[in-house]
Amino acid sequence: MMADSIMSKAATMEIPINSNGDTGTLPEDDSLEQDLQQVMVSGPNLNETSIVSGGYGGPAGGIIPTSTIKGSSNNNTGNSTEEVSRGVAVEKLDSVKKWGINTYKCTKQMFSERFGRGSRTVDLELEAQIDVLRETKNKYEHILRLATALTSHFQSMVQTQQALGDTFTDLSQKSPELQDEFGYNAETQKLLCKNGEALLGAISFFVSSIDTLVNKTMEDTLLTIKLYENARLEFDAYRSDLEELSLGPRDAATMVRIEMAQHDYQIHRDKYERLRSDVTIKLKFLEENKVKVMHKQLLLFHNAISAYFAGNQEQLEQTLIQFNVKLKPPGSDKPSWLEEQ
Numbered sequence: 001m002m003a004d005s006i007m008s009k010a011a012t013m014e015i016p017i018n019s020n021g022d023t024g025t026l027p028e029d030d031s032l033e034q035d036l037q038q039v040m041v042s043g044p045n046l047n048e049t050s051i052v053s054g055g056y057g058g059p060a061g062g063i064i065p066t067s068t069i070k071g072s073s074n075n076n077t078g079n080s081t082e083e084v085s086r087g088v089a090v091e092k093l094d095s096v097k098k099w100g101i102n103t104y105k106c107t108k109q110m111f112s113e114r115f116g117r118g119s120r121t122v123d124l125e126l127e128a129q130i131d132v133l134r135e136t137k138n139k140y141e142h143i144l145r146l147a148t149a150l151t152s153h154f155q156s157m158v159q160t161q162q163a164l165g166d167t168f169t170d171l172s173q174k175s176p177e178l179q180d181e182f183g184y185n186a187e188t189q190k191l192l193c194k195n196g197e198a199l200l201g202a203i204s205f206f207v208s209s210i211d212t213l214v215n216k217t218m219e220d221t222l223l224t225i226k227l228y229e230n231a232r233l234e235f236d237a238y239r240s241d242l243e244e245l246s247l248g249p250r251d252a253a254t255m256v257r258i259e260m261a262q263h264d265y266q267i268h269r270d271k272y273e274r275l276r277s278d279v280t281i282k283l284k285f286l287e288e289n290k291v292k293v294m295h296k297q298l299l300l301f302h303n304a305i306s307a308y309f310a311g312n313q314e315q316l317e318q319t320l321i322q323f324n325v326k327l328k329p330p331g332s333d334k335p336s337w338l339e340e341q
Helices: 002-011 027-041 071-114 124-174 176-246 252-309 313-322
Strands: 050-052 063-065
Touching: 071 176, 124 176, 124 252, 176 252, 176 313, 252 313
Parallel strands: none
Antiparallel strands: 050 063
16 A cells, blocks of 8 residues: 555655655755765776877887876866766755655645545545446456356366267277167267357356456556556645645745745646546546447357357357357367476
């Protein structure tokens, strides 16, 4: 949960913050920045050496001490490296500060809402749709579990019918006095097995479609909803901070802080409204997709089950053709020789 994540992060960092969530002076920042700069700037210490010059006009013997050419280039390189390192360190410190402030504000807002001391932004219509989606997902997951269990049990029955038919066939050849009886029982079991494999293909197609709808389509929408709920909490946290500042004195320092709070509030408001729009659009398309998919799958499931138990082999085959269900060849589910190794 986001609340647990926020609490765990907040417990690992202590940042002095006043009632409005602004950071005070952090005495450890200077030492931390110096340490980062020292680590970033420090590099290999090149010993002085010399290089051989092959050009004209060089010193006698063609030896040029490197101390005579280190001057300007090394100083410029050192200065630029120090500036880059300083910028990286300052950027990291700013990132840590922003994270700490945001974590504090969101934690404060979360506890205020939980204990009834703070207000929260509520979109009743959208939240009702989200609740319906979560309830629908739970019910569809139940259908998926039952259909998967049905597939497993029915597959075992088909395999048993196949084994029984093979046994009847074998006995019909070895028992002349019962050859006819074993023979037509073997044919019946083989026909049941063939129809069972067709029904198994239809049920497997049904299960695969429901699994895609539940664990991919619905899950993607719920992920966007989680981002929206996080943005809502941040928006309310910065809104409450701005309202608290607005109720205080209006001196010069406070006006600066109000202006900064107004800027942060606008940023999080835009983010919240953007994600709310994304959720609304995804919920609409999800509902349309769900109706379309379930209409097809429920019709397939009904027609296949009805044709199988009515013993109508032709209707069962037509159902598979109508819904473009392709049966797997026998033994396709078995692992290959390489996989077994």
